[in-house]
Amino acid sequence: MDSAAHETPASGAGRETMNVVIVGHVDHGKSTLVGRLLADTGVLGDGKLEKVQETCRQQGKVFEYAFLLDALEEEQGQGITIDAARVFFRTDLRDYIIIDAPGHIEFLKNMVTGAARAEAAILLIDANEGVRENSRRHGYLLSMLGIRQVIVAVNKIDLVGYDQAVFERIVSEYRAFLAEVDIHPQCFIPVSSREGDFVAARGQNLGWFDGPTILAAMDSLGKKPQTAKLPLRMPVQDVYKFNERGDDRRIIAGRVEAGELRPGDEVLFSPSNKSATIESIEVFSAATPEVIGAGRAAGITLSEQIYVTRGEIMSHVSAPPSVSTKLRANLFWLGRQAMAPGKKYKLKLATMESEVVIDEIHRVLDASELGSRIDKDRVDRHDVADLVLRTRRPIAVDAVADIEATGRFVIVDGYDIAGGGIIREVIDDNQGERRQQSRDRNLAWVGGDVSADQRAEVFGHPASMVMLTGAAGAGKHAVARALERLLCGDRHGAYLLDGKNVHLAAGHASAADRDEQLRNFGEVAHILLDAGLIVISTTNAIQLSSHAGIVTQIAPFEMFITHLGDDPPEDADRVFAAGADPEATAKEIAADLSARGRLRPPA
Amino acid sequence: MAYLDELEDQAVYILREAYRHFRSLCMLWSVGKDSTVMLWLTRKAFFGHVPFPLVHIDTSYKIPAMIEYRDRLAREWGLTMVVGQNRKALADGMNHTRGRMICCGALKTDALRHTLDGSWPRMRMDADGVYREEKNGAPYTGVIVGARADEEGSRSKERYFSPRDKNSDWDIAEQPPELWNQFKTDFAPGTHVRIHPILDWTEINIWEYIEREKVPITDLYFGNAEGKRYRSLGCDPCTGMIDSTASNPAEIIVDLRRTNVPERAGRAQDKEDPYALEKLRREGYM
Numbered sequence: 090m091d092s093a094a095h096e097t098p099a100s101g102a103g104r105e106t107m108n109v110v111i112v113g114h115v116d117h118g119k120s121t122l123v124g125r126l127l128a129d130t131g132v133l134g135d136g137k138l139e140k141v142q143e144t145c146r147q148q149g150k151v152f153e154y155a156f157l158l159d160a161l162e163e164e165q166g167q168g169i170t171i172d173a174a175r176v177f178f179r180t181d182l183r184d185y186i187i188i189d190a191p192g193h194i195e196f197l198k199n200m201v202t203g204a205a206r207a208e209a210a211i212l213l214i215d216a217n218e219g220v221r222e223n224s225r226r227h228g229y230l231l232s233m234l235g236i237r238q239v240i241v242a243v244n245k246i247d248l249v250g251y252d253q254a255v256f257e258r259i260v261s262e263y264r265a266f267l268a269e270v271d272i273h274p275q276c277f278i279p280v281s282s283r284e285g286d287f288v289a290a291r292g293q294n295l296g297w298f299d300g301p302t303i304l305a306a307m308d309s310l311g312k313k314p315q316t317a318k319l320p321l322r323m324p325v326q327d328v329y330k331f332n333e334r335g336d337d338r339r340i341i342a343g344r345v346e347a348g349e350l351r352p353g354d355e356v357l358f359s360p361s362n363k364s365a366t367i368e369s370i371e372v373f374s375a376a377t378p379e380v381i382g383a384g385r386a387a388g389i390t391l392s393e394q395i396y397v398t399r400g401e402i403m404s405h406v407s408a409p410p411s412v413s414t415k416l417r418a419n420l421f422w423l424g425r426q427a428m429a430p431g432k433k434y435k436l437k438l439a440t441m442e443s444e445v446v447i448d449e450i451h452r453v454l455d456a457s458e459l460g461s462r463i464d465k466d467r468v469d470r471h472d473v474a475d476l477v478l479r480t481r482r483p484i485a486v487d488a489v490a491d492i493e494a495t496g497r498f499v500i501v502d503g504y505d506i507a508g509g510g511i512i513r514e515v516i517d518d519n520q521g522e523r524r525q526q527s528r529d530r531n532l533a534w535v536g537g538d539v540s541a542d543q544r545a546e547v548f549g550h551p552a553s554m555v556m557l558t559g560a561a562g563a564g565k566h567a568v569a570r571a572l573e574r575l576l577c578g579d580r581h582g583a584y585l586l587d588g589k590n591v592h593l594a595a596g597h598a599s600a601a602d603r604d605e606q607l608r609n610f611g612e613v614a615h616i617l618l619d620a621g622l623i624v625i626s627t628t629n630a631i632q633l634s635s636h637a638g639i640v641t642q643i644a645p646f647e648m649f650i651t652h653l654g655d656d657p658p659e660d661a662d663r664v665f666a667a668g669a670d671p672e673a674t675a676k677e678i679a680a681d682l683s684a685r686g687r688l689r690p691p692a
Numbered sequence: 693m694a695y696l697d698e699l700e701d702q703a704v705y706i707l708r709e710a711y712r713h714f715r716s717l718c719m720l721w722s723v724g725k726d727s728t729v730m731l732w733l734t735r736k737a738f739f740g741h742v743p744f745p746l747v748h749i750d751t752s753y754k755i756p757a758m759i760e761y762r763d764r765l766a767r768e769w770g771l772t773m774v775v776g777q778n779r780k781a782l783a784d785g786m787n788h789t790r791g792r793m794i795c796c797g798a799l800k801t802d803a804l805r806h807t808l809d810g811s812w813p814r815m816r817m818d819a820d821g822v823y824r825e826e827k828n829g830a831p832y833t834g835v836i837v838g839a840r841a842d843e844e845g846s847r848s849k850e851r852y853f854s855p856r857d858k859n860s861d862w863d864i865a866e867q868p869p870e871l872w873n874q875f876k877t878d879f880a881p882g883t884h885v886r887i888h889p890i891l892d893w894t895e896i897n898i899w900e901y902i903e904r905e906k907v908p909i910t911d912l913y914f915g916n917a918e919g920k921r922y923r924s925l926g927c928d929p930c931t932g933m934i935d936s937t938a939s940n941p942a943e944i945i946v947d948l949r950r951t952n953v954p955e956r957a958g959r960a961q962d963k964e965d966p967y968a969l970e971k972l973r974r975e976g977y978m
Contacts (some may be wrong), residue, residue: 106695106698122703143820175841175842177894184695189762198867198868198869199867201869201871202851202869202870202871203872205872230799234871287788306924307819316756324703326708326709326712327708327712329738329739331738331741331743334741334743334770335856336739336740336741338739340739342708342737344701344705344873371739372736372739373735373736373738373739373740374735374736374740375736376907384698385697385701386700386701386704386705386708386737387737399712421870435878438873450696494872498874499871499872499874501878503878504876504878504879504880505868505878506869506870506874506876508870509869509871509872509874511831610702
């Protein structure tokens, strides 16, 4: 193994690079292992090891390999480039970046940050201390972070006299724990970082062990399997039009997270259910590729000018993601404030953001003691929970077992990311059928040549729906009329849609067939929104107790909800007292729409 | 997938996130190799365009060829160039003989802080390539910086999106987690976020990319007639050259693979204080 780093390195550009994170309980010997890896692979450069050993002798300290890291940190940029968090070294096979993740629980967020960048992990356990709290917690987090390649190093085996029984006991205990969190390590290796046994070389002390060294085990790890065979998922990151720079391309940008795309592909955007054909792949200063595969940043143009926004997921028409507002998830929480029911958070999944609340907590676990279930109704810092989340808007997702990148999310509390989670199951929120109908309708829709963007330019604002909710007699209708007057007076394109008119116009549905009436209402609203208008309506006009179905039908157009009176629905944007002054209320709603960029800015 | 492609794609993703989330966004361009690679990556991310201003802090002691190169590229690529300077300190005769940390503090840190928050006038290049004064500019809430984790210890603790408080201070211990390409894009009024698209790149990666993409880099990095070149660019009085005849990126890569000398060895301010860069960073210097 010595030869690996001494030879003149080949050009790095063609070599494979792998990120490996080292995790484990505090003081279980991470720095010593890294120091030993560097020393034994010869990355250190001539005389470095001897120099540090000499310094220790002078200071009367016992030399430790961990000192190498400190010494190197002081003299930075040794060609091997070492720093507190990342160590670079290489074998014949590939280049490695070792991410040293903190073992102390206070730094769990740093451990998560480091480990999330890794493709594989070395989990370190002190043979003397055995499986400890953070050995378990880190195992659980690795599992949730999607790291499946794990090497377990049972370190300080010299301290227990190289005892095979101790090793076997730890292996059996830890293997059982990791299996519960669906981690099946590549191998367990008894190691003495201090003496050098089974780090880079086998050494003389562990004759009973016939497995690989740490270094050999690392070289046996595979790169992450390509996700090209999976269905296409490209979350829309942004839509660019650099008109003012003389560029009239309309480019949809995003990273292909799974599958691959080609010009000519028929693609669907979820949850809006708009479809189009990929016209071209756009690049700067490079040959245009014929296909873009998983992991690559992409830019495409479409053959039809459809209205697409950030957060939607582009797939092939034949294999779209799920759409729902309810997700069964496993979540870890790092925020100082507990995650509590009733409180609104922001959920970020791929490029999508949505307001989210806890729908139901199934159980909260102490991640360091998997079996231990805690009976509580909130998720505290460092807890792991199995729960159901409910998003305010329908979102496009996959179960993490199907597609990783569109099956995991973070939760933002205030200004900071406070938790992360994986989606175990997309739960039907009773809107599945209506959503499918809308998807079918949109796929078959015959559009003109005028895009939603063009309409927004004509009207000076995008289309949106304003729904007034509240009990009978709360004054919804008066506010709706006032709002239509106000908006049209300001030369906006607004229209008051009364449910009775829909019934008069499309009167096939019998009075008894409420579902069909509602569906008709949603379809008419959708046409008016497609025409670019701000559509105003009231729930009493359509005799509606819940507006969820309409929200589904009119997507991707957004509904803004203003409630009058007590008991507002959870997704209300604004709440006013029952009988509030119609003119003043309408003005406030208009100001709110304006602040959200839904109205033309005042001249 | 080649590793340089991975690095490029990650940088492009970060740049697009920054552009999407920060209304008042700028990129620091020192005209050195790292931030020029970052500028090239920006053109990759936005299909040939650079849709935000580039801020350059001019200490007035920069190597003159750097300024010529900056303005030439700005015109060729249609860049929105914004230049900031500590006029008061310069009028007062500030220079490195008063102490390098003091000089850096005044001409870099202070100038940067006040240029970013808009409290000092900025010079903005107009359509004709002439710099004109811009007063009362809005503070930048997103600042894209070409820091690399391998440059020195403190930079390895950075996130891709790294919050700075009202005083531009960096609280290393209290950084939020960053995972699955979800970044800190929400921030309190008065604070701002530093964005690091090339955090994972090493010095060698930078040169490999320059070679592959043929990024037009200033030729100060290449060996001159006396067999000397700059490895790192800064102010003329405080930046030394190294002995090297490397005349193109490929030769520089060969050079770097042989060396044991740190990248910033030619930067005198680091020698004055081993924690120089970390201190400058905490105080807001890029």
